[in-house]
Amino acid sequence: MNNHSGCLLVILILILALNSFGLYLYIDSNSRYTVAIAQNTEKINYLADSLDNLAETIDNLELSPIAAAPNPAINNRFVRYANSEFRPQNAQSGGTLTQAVSSFSGNMNSLVRSESTTSTINSACNDSLAVRNLMHPEVFEPVLAEYWEISDDGLIYTIKLKEGATWHPYTDPVTKERVEAKEVTADDFVFFWETINNQEVPCDPIRTYFKLVDTIEKVDRYTFRVVWQEPYALAKPMTLSLTPLPKHYYRPDATWSDSEFAAQMITSKRNQFLIGCGPYYLDKWVKGQSLTLKRYEGYYGLKPYITEVKYLVMPEPNIQLVELKKGGIDLMGLTPEQWVKETESEEFITVTPDIQTAIADSVAWNKLKEEGKTPKDYQIEKYQYEAAALPWFFIAYNQNNPIFADKNVRTALTMLTDRKRIMHDIRYDFGKLIAGPFVGASPYIDPNVTPLPFDPEGAIALLKESGWEDTDGDGILDKDIDGDGKNEPFEYSLLIPNTGTTARQIGAITQSDLKKAGIQLDLMPIEWSAFVDKLDNKSFAACILGWTGTLDPDPYQVWHSSQADKKQSSNFISFKNPEADRLIEEARRSIDSKKRKELLQAFYRLLHEEQPYTFLFNAVNLRAQNKRFFNNRVYTLGMDDNLIWIPQAME
Amino acid sequence: MLPTLILITLLSYMMMRFAPGDPIKSNMLSSSDTPAQIQEGESEAAKQFRKHFGLDKPWYVGYWYWLTGNPNIPGSKGIIRGDFGISITVNLGTPVAELIKERLPPTIKLNLISIVIMYLVAIPIGIYSAIFKDSIFDRTSSIIFFMLYSLPSFWIALLAIIVISKYLPWWPTSNLDPSIPLTESYWNVLLITARHYVLPIICLAYGSFTFLSRFTRSTMLEVIKQDYIRTARAKGLSNKKVIFKHALRNSVIPLITTSSSLLPALIVGSVFIEFIFRIPGMGMLSFEAISSRDYPLLMTTAGITAALTLLGILISDITYGVVDPRISLDK
């Protein structure tokens, strides 16, 4: 063999290799091509259906007052289907909404997984008995329920389901059998009750909520009763937010023992899929990349207009923004920094510049848009609004630590935390400083309580009162806290999660302010799992964390002293206060909303007084969205993707 | 080899179990990018999970379960019967084998191409600089390669993203599998896909040029000094012929043996590159597994890495033996 043939051989092999790779890519994309054709045919079918849907919508709207419950006094409003008043008359069906999510749980069983994506998909695919009216959150309007009756003592809820609601048809992930649509009946709610009562099913977060439920029992095929053990303030919202659990899906084999069933609930392949009775069904799921929901055409209620909802996994916000500009995604949540610094160009238009007027602004904008009077050259709309569940942040102090046992010290530490600067520098003033554990538009906030001022001198005076003074001239405060006759310097460590940039920034700012007052703060960034470990064992001094506020709070888990000494409890700071206990218990028992408001406002005042946390701020939702969507409205509860639509010309 | 492997897996398992935090907790509470938000009311559920996955038992029992199968999980057979177990946190309930099957293709695609490019670029340059030792080309290429070697790949990746999204906004900076429009032709499909590969491959490849080209250069120099080359030269063969017929062939052999050390890199993937370009590959999988303490998944990825490294060492030993008769294996 001479050199030339050797060289040729090498080149040949290379060409072959390159070409085969190219071929591979081609085949790969070709298979996608066929899939896309199939999708297109489906789209055409949907377009045909959407006409029918439109007619049906109009029918439904006119129907509403007639089909109400036999006892009209029970349902506050004569609505057959929740939030139908917000459905636009001229909406067209069709189109795809693509949105970015930062990560996806690999498990769609919302009983065993409580991740936010799991619950997002679940709520799109499964209906609850009733939901809150978007503008008047205190009013519940029926979805899956036809009507409900509450006994006079507030203990027994009798619920009649709508007839004709069906589970999505599906192909079983285990047996590969095709299962047709089955009707949703009272049995599916009883099955839910059985499942959360099976102690081997790890669904404690949900179980704790239903601890006070005595039983859920079937009356007839479409009627069941929920019986509460004692009067409970949250009984109504919790009963009405019940969702059915498909027995034929999760427990298809009647011969399974309870523990066998529990094991299946944890590791079965069925958790990789999901069936519900809601307006969308899970169509395709490419793990780690995308998830597609399609509109369920056999849906019993008012169908949403968008026929396909796609979630793409894009963890980095900056990559999401690039994709949004390119049109790769339609919708994303912005970080405050992106809102201020990266979405300033003409491509973007701010629809709701102010959180106070967001609702009115969005209504006005909708009107302009429908009349075609909006500026033409923008691509993306920006909204800021407060949603039902607002995250709020705090620095928590372990009350078992001798330093933080003193109320003066906690108050001084709050006064040394420059929350205004934190808000401005880190959140670009998106959000609000908070003074207690309730946030947003919660009625339980006492409007007379304002956050403590940033006041280093006052704080130092307070600390002096408690005996913290610089006695050895090293510029660091000290005090004898363990009673050994020697003064210990004021030094503690603050736990922060190592992935959280906001926590790191808050930590850095606080650290430098405390140092000026003579307090040494060490930051401890640790991994999330180790972080939780420390909270569970209460082996920490202070930490930065956040809670998500709800409309109907029950402070019991986080603030009651019965939870203080438990390991792994939400009251990880061991907060104990008899007065707080009394208020919490009474508020829990009182169904009367006025009394409950008084009690919880008193509780709010008490926590502000005690400062077990340094309450920092709550976040607001910042959203950027492609302009082709119509009926984007900000409601009291936030924005609702089930009510938006796309004109066919813009698809 | 087998005892080493067992020792490694045993040690990994032990370290993992003693490290603070456990999969159940990271499972129960989801972390987020802003200060973590806990959901209320997570308390006793952990116990059931723990029992199910055998984590209530001491670590050696857990390791035994991993080897031979967990009696609590139906269908669990243990690693010795080829069952990698079931993921706890990354994707609760999914068999680890399935997860790996999902994540392997992007990593292999990327690494294979970048290894090919590495060899294609580095070896000719190495040979050339050996032939013209101390020439300007030799010196400058050496300096440039060392500078490349000193550029942290994650930094270059970030800079690339900054520059590209500013000046070439249509150029893809994340994800390997684009959604290709329906009507594209063969060449367009190729082009679009290739664009997605360019950045990650460059970032993966450039750092390794240095090692390979310097290695080629030094083996080549060594070969050139050998007697038989001198003899060939003395025979009056042309310089070109000597180099390509005699020297090249002999210096390529050590290069082939070094390629076995690339074996683990092929499968394991680069955490940084996958992290920045958002490629759902093996590197990200192991990072997720470590940070959420997904023991079964972690054991599998760690085990695979260890096994491949061992295999690489073994292969290079064997090929050395084959190539160089002075080294005998039965010593």
Next chain:
Amino acid sequence: MHNKSAKSRSYWQNVWIQFRQKKVAMLSLYTALFLFIIALYAPFIASRLPFVWTDNSGVTTYPFFREFFAPMDSKEKLIEYLFNYLALAVPLLLICFFLCRRYARYLLIFGLVLLLIPFIALQSRNQPQDFSRLEAAGVGSGIFAPINYGPYQQEFQPKLPPNWAQSAQKIDKTRKGYNLLGTDEVGRDVLVRMIYGARVSLSVGFFSVGIATILGVVIGAIAGYFGGWVDIVISRIIEVVICFPTFFLTLTIIAFLEQRSILNIMLVIGLTGWTGTARLIRGEILKEKQLDYVTGAIALGVRSHRIIFTHILPNALSPVLIGISFGIAGAILSESGLSFLGLGVATPTATWGELLNEGRDSPLSNWWLTLFPGIAIFIAMTAYNLIGEGMRDAMDPRLKK
């Protein structure tokens, strides 16, 4: 014995001559020295405290020197003490050797001990006053460093771009040398943090490689010299450590750490990086053992550790030295990689990798947080890699002309 040491000195002299001929290697050496000098004299370049402060009542104090001799602002006290001491000791060393060679040894020891005194005697004190503001307010006057704010001071607006890249910027008149390279996420100056970051990054490089080298040399020497079952056991251990996925090992060790201090990070990098040296030393010793002078020494009854340390090791030194230079570059990279993933040192300590991490979330709008620290890492790594390469060329007998 005597003869040999003379020979070895000439060997090193040869190496130095070889090395000096390489322009690139020398340039790298100068760069490395430059970085080292910046790290040493960081407080003299940028400090918030005045060297001398006279308040309006006429009282003169020396806030800078208290901080210099008894660091308080930094969390990494050990590194501060070390670099501050070296900052004074290095010139002393040079003076002793260039000016008065005759009494150099005594002078040096005396000077070094004398220098220790203020470091031991002075008690550290928290000095929270903002002297530059005080001076601007007319409360007193002082002499400041060229840049009059420190690396931990949140002096500016957060995430300000470099001043030359800004169209309009309000400049704080009390601040000299205001943010030439922009500010970080809480308004600290990037340039000043990079200057102080050189201290941390360089010490990570040196110490973790030091740990790795010492471990590697000792373990490798033991394995190579004793052979037999010791060798088998140690070789197995080395094999296990090599096959252990480094990333997994590092992350797991970090999970065990309570305090994310730089010393711990050094330990982690050091403990995972010793296998190369160990294998190398073992191989060298196995080779050297066959040579006559060692068999001769054994025959003479010299004790084993003496043989290792006085005879074998010096001969295996050159590959180790090359390894150290490359290792320093590798350790700087490891530290920045760890910090980049959020697994590095805790704030407020400044390192180059930590700055990179701050810029990671939104690299588009905070490009200066990515660009400049990366350049620093790049320069340091290139310098040490090229020094290593230069040493390899200079020491490699085969490549000698």
